Amino acid sequence: MGRSRTHLLLVSHFNLANLANILRAREDLPWEVSVAPLDQVTAALQGHVPPGASALVWTRPEQVSAVFRKAVHFHPAETAGALAEVDAFADGLIAAAGRFQALYVPTWQYPVQAHFGTGELRHGPYDLLARMDLHLAGRVADVPNIHRMHTARWTHRAGEGAWSERAWYLTKTPFNNAVFHAAADDLIAHHRRSTGHAIKLIVLDLDDTLWGGIVGDDGWENLRLGGHDAAGESFVDFQRTLRGLKERGIMLAIASKNDAAVALEAMDKHPEMVLRRDDFVAMRIDWNDKGAHIADMVRELNIGAQSVMFIDDNPVERSRVRTFLPEVFVPEWPANKLLYDRTLRSLPVFALDAATAEDGRRTALYQEEARREQARAGHADMDGWLRSLGMEVRMAPLNDADMVRVHQLFNKTNQFNLTTRRWTEQELRERMADPARPVWSFRVSDRFGDAGLTGILGMDLGGDGAVITDLVLSCRVMGRKVEETMLHVAVEQARRAGKAEVTARLLPTPKNGPCRGFMERSGFEQAGDTFTWDTVRSFPQPATLELVANGSPA
């Protein structure tokens, strides 16, 4: 079911009409786009903002700072004065951030062709611009919905003609359209990443992908990996980047056509391997079809195929996976091994903006889940298995310490999500201060490990009845009666508030079928997409786990 698009306002000192057209031409555009009047940056940020709107605020340093403007015309630069002007600009941005869903702020640039003499890097405009940019970065670093965008990436991609004097003097557009295409790609990719469409799993081939050479033919001792060898060093760098991604919560897996014992020996014994067995959530090393293996992993890990990326040096394997699993992202991969690391880094598909403790532990969490599933085989009935886990669910009102994770969970979770409503941190902070619209977080742990903060319940207790505004659960704990526990809490909260009924209105999306299925089985009375519980009765608390509220059993 389609959902209404939110709004993106383009705010700039220069003409962004071409960018607006390029964005509107994109079929995957998540926004309605409008352009603020040229050069009206402050007024646009202070003016009317449609609900849920975001803004691109793409300014020229010459117009943010009179000191910088003088500096490019060969006047001495007063750094302190320029930084004070940046402070004023930052104040405006920070004030506006509370009113917009997101502010995208491209870094400042000045054409590199400009020559200011030998002192240009020590006292000239480039030095000043670097200080201004860094100062702005520091000022907005703690504002979670201000996203700095990397302009140099766009001008680099556009090449030599990125800056266009012709376009500037004719239309007040400093860049050619190639820059705007690159900007559009990054804006849309950023939005997709922050709304649950980021890559969560990278499936990797081994031979000539993770290391150089064919381990079955060459032996692990002769693989090109590290050492005084250009390709060997590049494979190590590639593995380091992958491990960095893993530590930020991106899972890694192997799908390789190889003899498993031989490949694993290389992984265990090669001294230059950065990645070891424990770094992977799944390994399929045999001679079977990689597409089928990836489909298995998607099922096992309970993630969407659109969250998976497949990297293989072999174009035949890439083509096969693209055909078999069209939703899986299969980037073109360079034949030149020295470009592997750069290619991986250039893909705008990872959500790395704010890592949480859960991100760092994600691989371990899925490995714990695999052990949990193994234990399940020994139990004939579901409740017996759940009791054997010794589960504890700890609930707490939304608080500062949990804010980043709660915000992330709201914005990443698609399958078990009642409304798929995305909240800004600012909006969540407003709810923290509003006792009529409480939000609780739920942490789940058992004898196998700690799944962390994996559930959110939001309610509106201000009306005649109680309304469940948000019911969000990470797929990693679905089906363990945490969802029933959350409904139990919702009904108890409604009873305490003297409400006669609790209502949950499901907003269907193409992905939240699991949430609908649960609500339909929950015992709540269903009328279309609306589910109601009469608070004369308690909603039963599952006996297979212990619910703890504020340190004591609830």
Place this chain on the structure above:
Amino acid sequence: MPTATPAATEELVRSVLERLNGDLPAADRFAISDDTVIMGDAGVLDSLGIANFIVGLEEEVQRAFGVELALSDQDLAGLFEQPQVTVQVFAAFVHQRASA
């Protein structure tokens, strides 16, 4: 470097228009033929489109033929006096300027 023949110039004009077209939302795109009216009454380009077209054309003429073509308002004034400037008419004008 290729010579700015009439046919090559017309091809270049069309390619610049096609690139502009590709950067427009689907609803705003226009059909391109020899008779497409670029500017003037019922022209397919608005004022920003005309400016983008001139910028793109100057860059492409320089890249393709090595000719620096700086079209001023006066240069274009004669063209604008015509009620309709088609692809063919504009290509002939550019060919004349690039060959001068």
